[in-house]
Amino acid sequence: MPSLDDLRKRISSVKSTQKITKAMKMVAAAKLRKAQENAEKGRPYSEKMKNIINNLANSIIEKETAPKLIAGTGQDKTYLCVLMTADRGLCGGFNTNICRLAKTNFQKIIKEGKTLKIITVGTKGLDQIKRDYGKYVIQKLSFKERKKISFQEAEEVGKIILDLFHKNEFDKCILFYNNFKNVITQIPQAQQIIPAKKEKASSKSTTNDFYEFEPEEDEILENLLPKNISTQIFKAFLENAASEQGSRMTAMDNATRNAGELVEKLTINYNRTRQASITKELIEIISGAESL
Amino acid sequence: MSEKFNLEIISPNEIVLKSEAEEVIIPAFEGQMTILKDHIALITYLRPGYIKVSNSNKKEVFFVEEGTVEFSKNNLLILSSNVINVKDLTGTIKENIIKDSTAKLSSNEISDKERYILSYKIESLKEIAQ
Numbered sequence: 001m002p003s004l005d006d007l008r009k010r011i012s013s014v015k016s017t018q019k020i021t022k023a024m025k026m027v028a029a030a031k032l033r034k035a036q037e038n039a040e041k042g043r044p045y046s047e048k049m050k051n052i053i054n055n056l057a058n059s060i061i062e063k064e065t066a067p068k069l070i071a072g073t074g075q076d077k078t079y080l081c082v083l084m085t086a087d088r089g090l091c092g093g094f095n096t097n098i099c100r101l102a103k104t105n106f107q108k109i110i111k112e113g114k115t116l117k118i119i120t121v122g123t124k125g126l127d128q129i130k131r132d133y134g135k136y137v138i139q140k141l142s143f144k145e146r147k148k149i150s151f152q153e154a155e156e157v158g159k160i161i162l163d164l165f166h167k168n169e170f171d172k173c174i175l176f177y178n179n180f181k182n183v184i185t186q187i188p189q190a191q192q193i194i195p196a197k198k199e200k201a202s203s204k205s206t207t208n209d210f211y212e213f214e215p216e217e218d219e220i221l222e223n224l225l226p227k228n229i230s231t232q233i234f235k236a237f238l239e240n241a242a243s244e245q246g247s248r249m250t251a252m253d254n255a256t257r258n259a260g261e262l263v264e265k266l267t268i269n270y271n272r273t274r275q276a277s278i279t280k281e282l283i284e285i286i287s288g289a290e291s292l
Numbered sequence: 293m294s295e296k297f298n299l300e301i302i303s304p305n306e307i308v309l310k311s312e313a314e315e316v317i318i319p320a321f322e323g324q325m326t327i328l329k330d331h332i333a334l335i336t337y338l339r340p341g342y343i344k345v346s347n348s349n350k351k352e353v354f355f356v357e358e359g360t361v362e363f364s365k366n367n368l369l370i371l372s373s374n375v376i377n378v379k380d381l382t383g384t385i386k387e388n389i390i391k392d393s394t395a396k397l398s399s400n401e402i403s404d405k406e407r408y409i410l411s412y413k414i415e416s417l418k419e420i421a422q
Contacts, residue, residue: 041306041307045371048362049371051362052371055335150305151373155373212332213335214321214335215321220337223321223360224360227373231304234304
């Protein structure tokens with residue numbers, strides 16, 4: 001049985017933890033709104049970009065000269081995985097979910113006897129995979145110091161990936177991030193960005209328009225595809241940012257509630273112990289008086 | 293009959309402009325291009341320069357560094373990671389860009405294509421300064 005003093009200390013400690021989690025929840029909620037707005041604003045750009053590329057790709061698909069970024073290197077040996085996580089913890093299963101998905105993919109790649117290379121963006125993901133897959137990590141990126149993630153950061157990451165691709169360092173590139181669905185649901189995603197997956201053109205979006213290209217198709221594609229990589233990465237950044245805040249908000253909400261329950265339990269316990277000791281003292285006094 | 297078509301200028305951060313337009317002049321990679329209603333379907337990309345939008349006597353000008361343009365079925369779509377309304381392009385911002393670009397231009401490590409792009413960037417920025 002813990003003493004009264006111990007109980008009192010525990011209650012106050014849980015209460016102050018509750019204050020912290022509550023504050024974190026509020027901050028996350030405020031940041032979430034901004035991040036969500038940004039993610040939603042960013043969607044049209046990446047969607048339209050995808051459309052244009054689809055339209056372009058459809059018109060040159062038969063050509064053998066199609067750029068490697070869309071057609072692939074023709075090999076399937078080396079995989080580059082880009083693991084995008086947060087720089088901060090205390091956000092529920094956010095980082096763990098991405099890492100879990102990434103790890104199952106890593107296992108599969110290794111089992112098939114292919115070479116694995118990993119780039120981590122954000123420190124938390126690195127921490128989680130360091131033990132098992134540390135030797136595969138070729139580059140660690142973190143934008144912890146930057147206040148706001150803008151398109152520039154995405155371009156930086158994109159450039160690193162493209163440089164590696166031009167040096168024939170890998171054949172396929174997969175991006176891991178959390179897709180923001182709503183505050184409670186975030187879906188970890190593995191998206192292949194190189195070579196660009198050809199999507200089956202749905203009957204709705206197929207335009208049988210014959211586009212006029214200026215300059216030639218190949219040249220436009222060469223200009224557009226690297227941009228598309230940056231765009232996809234930027235999209236992943238935005239989705240991740242919103243997911244992180246959403247996940248943190250939910251986690252902190254739960255933590256606050258749990259702390260409340262714990263305080264309640266402890267208080268009952270505390271009161272009972274106090275009552276017990278009072279009763280005990282009374283019995284001692286009474287039985288002492290009786291024995292006289 | 294209206295002579296207008298739909299125009300959308302989108303940057304990664306936001307939809308910059310979504311309206312109708314009568315005439316849009318874009319700085320396409322191989323030279324300026326004017327787009328009017330019922331233009332043939334077109335895909336091209338941009339070099340640094342000005343997008344000039346005219347809509348019933350209202351005129352708006354945007355500075356872009358790069359971008360991709362698609363026109364089909366009277367919908368003009370301009371995707372650019374770097375769009376600035378010329379109204380917001382004040383002296384210091386402009387000078388900084390010019391300074392950066394000039395510095396890059398003088399280094400020897402850039403390709404001819406980059407050189408071409410940078411010189412256009414500087415030229416077009418100086419042009420508006422006058």
